Amino acid sequence: MRTVTCAAPVNIAVIKYWGKRDERLILPVNDSISFTLSLDEMYSKTTVSISPTFTEDKFWLNGKEESLENPRIQNCLKEIRRRASKRKLEGSDEDVLNWHVHICSANNFPTAAGLASSAAGYACLVYALGQVYGVEGDLSSIARQGSGSACRSVHGGLVRWYKGEMEDGTDSFARPIAPANHFPNLRVIICVANDGRKKTGSTEGMRRTVQTSRLMQYRIRESVGLRIDSMMQAIKEKNWSAFCDLTIADSNEMHAVCQDSFPPCIYMSDTSHAVASLVHQYNEIQISKGNLNNKVCYTFDAGPNACLFVPGAVANEMLSLLLRTFPPSSPPNADNFIRGMKPQTLSLSKELESIADENAQSGRLKYLIHTKVGEGPRVLTEDGAHLLDPVSGLPT
Ligand code: DP6
Known part of the structure; x- marks a missing residue:
């Protein structure tokens, strides 16, 4: 079994994303710019486990089991697996891509705040999946397919989401444009x-x-x-x-x-x-x-x-x-x-x-x-960080 836990931040747009030119690929009508907030106070946390013993894909959100049918989650999962299949997975055979996945996510801030929880959540999901499957390179265009604003939570500091021009969305991604301390303190x-x-x-x-x-x-x-x-x-x-x-x-x-x-x-x-x-x-x-x-x-x-x-x-x-x-x-x-x-x-x-x-x-x-304001997502290695038991693969 492989288990990874990550935390990802909320981001707040200063130039807003509002409107899509393609609903399925989640491509926006304009560029947007955001500040990523510190992980110290608000974050989404996600544990991803893959194992040959799991019999189906499973997903828990804020303590409750949820369906994985959601097309946005499916798109993220498919894209990560597609990218992973393109490179040889470290020390493993191709089977890993056929193993089922367990995903457990939680926000440490109340959903009542109505604050960009989907942005932090999808950024975290994609970052954690990327770690488990060893996917390198730009993850923002995958997070974008979960929730548009999530693509900006993949980076810290000031971030720009380029709307892109291509129909297939390959040039619609987020890039950091200035570090978190650009405007100090x-x-x-x-x-x-x-x-x-x-x-x-x-x-x-x-x-x-x-x-x-x-x-x-x-x-x-x-x-x-x-x-x-x-x-x-x-x-x-x-x-x-x-x-x-x-x-x-x-x-x-x-x-x-x-x-x-x-x-x-x-x-x-x-x-x-x-x-x-x-x-x-x-x-x-x-x-x-x-x-x-x-x-x-x-x-x-x-x-x-x-x-x-x-x-x-x-x-x-x-x-x-x-x-x-x-x-x-x-x-x-x-x-x-x-x-x-x-x-x-x-x-x-x-x-x-x-x-x-x-x-x-x-x-x-x-x-x-x-x-x-703060940095982008990170892997959590401290004791007790996992939301899934690394032996059973079930919520702790
Ligand atoms: C008002 O990313 O939640 O926060 O792509 O449909 O999931 P979908 O929308 P979402 O939109 C957020 C819009 C906003 C402005 C912004 O974050 O840029």
Whole structure:
């Protein structure tokens, strides 16, 4: 039996992937750019075992056995096996490719956060399968076939997913464009909104947008390509202020095309808008003081939770501002309100205190996740890392 366990990170797009040109191969209508988040606070973990004694392929997700019929998982598995068959498997015969596989995956962050769990999950699955079958080379184009955004979680730091031009998708892959410390000491604050509404999933939402939104045609033809160029320039020049403006503009454009779809896809809630407005007020103050490097930016995926990118120098201030503006509604939540990296002393200037008090709405946010940007997937070798027993191949 061979058993490997890996962890893969979440990524958050600053130029969004929204819309496919090929649904089956998962090919996007535009390039996208993302930041990979640190594995310290949020990750997907997957154990893959292959053995000649297994009688069928099996899959467990977050503790529950699930069907492996899902075509997206099947596509990833098929592609890994196809690549493995092209090279001689180390110290083994061809039989290994006929062995059945057991896969067990779990996220360490609550699915309630609605945060790119499929991206981390598919990146982890493909990375772990790649390790077990000894597949080398680019794994992003395989992860892409699980979930588009997953292709970017295969790398750390700032990552660009090139949409590609070919019909067979061979030139649609993700590549790292800058390391995690490119903007030094950058923090991430995810504002988990108290919003249990059922949303339209990304796959359905983007299909509807491509089919019905005229504004989407403007985004594809006129806007997002130029924004990608400007973002590449901002990254190259380490221009944080421009990076922030472009990130905010692209998130807002994505949600505008969602709103323009028929029927509209509404992902941002009143709370989302309140967080966005607070960030703009905060940035006005920084701009008025000439501290452009202290600007904060927000971006929203297909849900109400804001993801903020925050320079380390103002991370504690931003956490304090959020805590004072959106305090937890009841004391039991208070202890657990800031999760992840522990903040240092929380304090606010009089000016920020009054902004918080003017905007205060308790109970709007469930909690904050405080983390940073980070590296790509890795193999876990520490004792007890496996989710499958290395002898029985069943969940531990
Ligand atoms: C809003 O990758 O979840 O997070 O390819 O259909 O699985 P599928 O969609 P998915 O879309 C994520 C879209 C987004 C923006 C982004 O991550 O770029």
